[in-house]
Amino acid sequence: MLKTFRLGGVHPHDYKISRDAAIRVFDVPQTVTIPLGQHIGAPATATVQKGDKVRVGDVIGTATGFVSANIHSSVSGTVTSVDTVPDGANLRKLSVTIAVEGDEWNPEIDRADTLIKECTLEPKEIIARIAAAGIVGLGGATFPTQVKLSVPPGKVAEALIINGVECEPYLTADYRLMMERGEELLVGCEILMRALGVEECYIGIENNKPEAIKHLNDILAGGSYHKGIRVVPLKMRYPQGGEKQLIAAIMKREVPSGALPIDVGAVVQNVGTTYAVYQAVQKRRPIVDRVVTVTGKSLAHPSNLLVRIGTPISSLIEACGGMPEDTGKVINGGPMMGRAMANIEAPVTKGTSGVLLMDEKSSVRGTEMPCISCAKCVDVCPMGLEPYLISKLSRLGRYDRLERERTADCIECGCCSFTCPSNLPLLDYIRLGKAETMKLIRARQAQAK
Known part of the structure; x- marks a missing residue:
């Protein structure tokens, strides 16, 4: 019998229309804009300034604190600005803009396509390389990977779970990686097991x-x-790819x-x-590109593209x-958890796992x-929450009560x-309430220090 999680969940149509589209290397753009905050935690600090020359893989931003990540240039060329630039939500974020000149790579990076299986590094050395390369969760959460691998004192890692679920409708980037880079993926599993000191994956x-x-x-x-x-x-059931749901399954x-x-x-850890x-x-290659699914029912050529970080969507x-012509929304991510651009x-x-072009009718x-x-929202909540109540409390600004209702446990899956049946924007209000609740919790923790 196929495994799955216990509470809630829904069964949206998967619409994996790009599943057979092999990963295609996307052309290097003429200009890239690379945000310094591409991860959960503190944004990186710029280490370059206007006029500097950079190569592919050079550090352009260093991690600030423990929960942060390095940022690397995805192209070679000249830095034209270090300034705030609008992101997908039109919010201005500090970014490094680079005019592309050729395609010169940092010589430390091994660009050969040869599989390197053996890893003899010690766990601390593995984690150091991961941190240096700016690796974060590529499933969308973008949590710095070195933090996850640094097991706190008193805790013990027993098993590594690789998330190859990709339960979000339309997205197929992880699927294509499993199909086309399976051997590298399995070596990556062994490396992570070695870093954690576990025998099960x-x-x-x-x-x-x-x-x-x-x-x-x-x-x-x-x-x-x-x-x-x-x-x-695993049984097909959304949100099977949620960390807690995957562990339960x-x-x-x-x-x-x-x-x-x-x-x-x-x-x-995610497949990507x-x-x-x-x-x-194994290659000393930082994150300079990633696979992005570009898809939609009306799109002429749904694709999986290997794209340099900073390329305009x-x-x-x-x-x-x-x-x-019938596009109603462009979604960064998938239809359940993604956000309209x-x-x-x-x-x-x-964190850009996909770009979904939704037609007007669907959007x-x-x-x-x-x-x-009707309590349908309660039945499908995979975290055992009461979404109708949390949404209502958020509308009313009852943030004290929201914390007692475990709003911080919401994984924002959209179920x-x-x-x-009443078309209530439950998740929208829950996200607002959760953000305010987390502010209160962080403020209280800061005062306690």
């Missing part, structure tokens, strides 16, 4: 990707990989409210992140056939009506809004 993949399940199992059967690596087929352990995966002995770890440790759309000239960042919300107290 589970690669969770939903059963709507049978080719990926078979492909990785075939590689494991035919190669000399760690015996503790196993592929785990595979390890049958529930992460308590306010706790982290490491509290139940698990460390979860694991591949990036392989590149960082508008150029990706043009390369896939241009903006369809106000500015498609914004750059691709480490228009239904007319909002009064809540009918509540997806299932609401």
